[in-house]
Amino acid sequence: MIRRGIHHLLPLLPILFLSVQSVHAQAPADAPTTRAGRLVFVIPIQGEFEKALHLIVVRALREAKRQEADAVILDMDTPGGRVDSAIRIRDALINTEIPTYTYVNPMAVSAGAFIALATDHIIMGRNSSIGGALPLTIGAEGVGAAEKKFQSVFNAEIRKTARTKGHPEDIAEGFSNPDLVIPGLKKEGDILTLTFDEATSLGLAEYQAETLDELLAREGLSGARVVRFQLTTTDRIARFLSSSAVLGVLMMVGLGALVLELKTPGVGLPGAIALLAFGLAFGGSYLANLSGYMEVIFFFVGVVLLVVEIYVLPGFGIAGILGILCVVGSLLFALFSFAPDGFSLTAPRLDMLGSAVLTVTAALVGLIPFFIVLGKILPATPLYRNLMLGPEGRESPAPAETAGAAAAPRAEAAVAAGQTGRALTDLRPAGIALLGEARVDVLTQGEYLEKGTPVVVVRVEGARVFVARGE
Incomplete structure (x- = not known):
């Protein structure tokens, strides 16, 4: 039979959906909501970009689609940055149906x-250059070229990106592959970088434009309303919440509180903490374009399966296993974005997946000290006992009985393993039992026992008396 505690937990689970839905409904405060005439979105990519840059690009593309923009232009002046962020930006650009330009x-x-290769059109500015995309890594010996295996996969990624958008594949691969030879242009060992004249003459860039206004004029967008996107407060919050360290802490707190709620039905507070932690984790992941509703649905299904396994089905079977897989899987894929063409285990994505696995593993390992503290310290504290029992779990004893209950800990010295009695309150897992003629504060080993259930003392650890179901 399902215990009362489930009614505290299940109504809270939809908060996850509400938190993600509220994020989904947000739009930049400075973005117009109605369209008048032609509309162009300009996304500045200035300086060395890092993890948060893809937040701006994804947000801009979503808003551009919503407002039916005529074009999205990347105003680019960058020496490069993080490969994982670049892959996410590439994925978002390939997925959009709006004409895209790199200036x-x-x-x-x-x-x-x-990233430029992932746009439909590349336009060169005055004295501009493009290329030099050899992937680098930072190790103990400093910055150096990535290992050959990673280079090979990245070369395939850059060719595929160029092919998708109709750019010259050999030129694109020459940006990253030192082993590629392009007669008359690139010899073995070199990394290709093109000037504005070379990029135009080789067909990579369509033309040169002195200014952004000139580009707009040549594309028939003169007079269009231009919306220039910047990093907003929402993006900064997403960058904070989606960082590996913060997500790891949120997942650890959420999992610990969820387990506590499932082990102590009727409490409610741990369930609320779990929902708050997971709401922030999934909300930040959604803002960072790493997850959507599917991860939340899997998490919800996983929790329901665990509730069914614990309170409805005896033992530990298929429902529990599937519940754990759904919960852990949803957390894992909240940190990992799929490729536009589905699940792809290329080297850059393996690196991203490895980081996600590391974060979830750290959260699970972090639960060990949490439960050590919970099992060894908290049960002996009055705060924990009040939390476990609460006003519902205690009877409303007469004054004399109250005094007896307060004196119960003094009687614990006479309690020994094997002594029998009965539960005077629900044990969830803490409560009061009558052992002989003494009322004693007791703990089960995680089992929920209803009031009146026969109990037997299994061990005594200092002031803590552990009992199990008796006969």
Whole structure:
């Protein structure tokens, strides 16, 4: 039979959906909600970009789609940045149906060149350059070229990106592959970087534009309303919540509180803490374009399966296993974005997946000290006892009985393993039992026992008396 505690937990679970839905409904405060004439979104990519840049691009593309923008232009001047962020930006650009442009103004180097190849049109600015996309890693010996295996996979990624958008594949691969030879242009061992004249003459760039206004004029967008996107408060919050360290802590707190709620039905407070932690984790992940509703649905299904396993079905079977897989899987994929063409285990994505696995593993390992503290310290504290029992769990004893209950800990010295009695309150897992003629504060080993259930003392640890169901 399902215990009363489930009624405290299940109504809270939809908060996860509400938190994500409220995030989904947000739009930038400065973004117009109605369209008048032609509309162009400009996304500045300036300086070395890091993890948060894809937040701006994804938000801009969503808003551009909502307002039926005529074009999205990346105003680019960057020496490159993080590969994982570049891959997410590439994925978002390939998925959009809005015409996209990269205005190289004046530099699109390294990961910047990779992103430029994901747009429909590349326009070179004055004295601009593009290329130099050899993937680098930072190790104990400093910055150096990535290992050959990673380079090979990245070369395939850059070719695929160029092919998707109709850019010259050999030129694109020359940006990242030192082993590629392009007669008359690139010899073995070199990394290709093109000037504005070379990029135009080789067919990578369509033309040169002195200014962004000139680009707009040549594309028939003169007079269009221009919306220029910047990092907003929402983006900063998403960057904070989606960082590996913060997500790891939120997951650890959420999992610990969820287990506590499932082990102590009727409490409610741990369930609320779990929902708050997971709401922040999934909300931040959604804002960072790492997850959507599917992860939340899997998490919800996993929790329901665990509730069914614990309170409805005896033992530990298929429902419990599936519940754990759904919960852990939803947390894992809240940290990992899929490729536009589905699940792809290329080297860059394996690196992203490995980081996600590390974060979830750290959260699970972090639960060990949590439960050590919970099992060894908290049960002996008055705060924990009040939390476990609460006003519902205690009877309303007469004054004399109250005094007897207060004196119960003094009687614990006479309690020994094997002594029998009965539960005077629900044990969830803490409560009061009558052992002989003494009322004693007791703990089960996680089992829920109803009032009146026969109990037997299994062990005594200092002031703590552990009991189990008796005969």
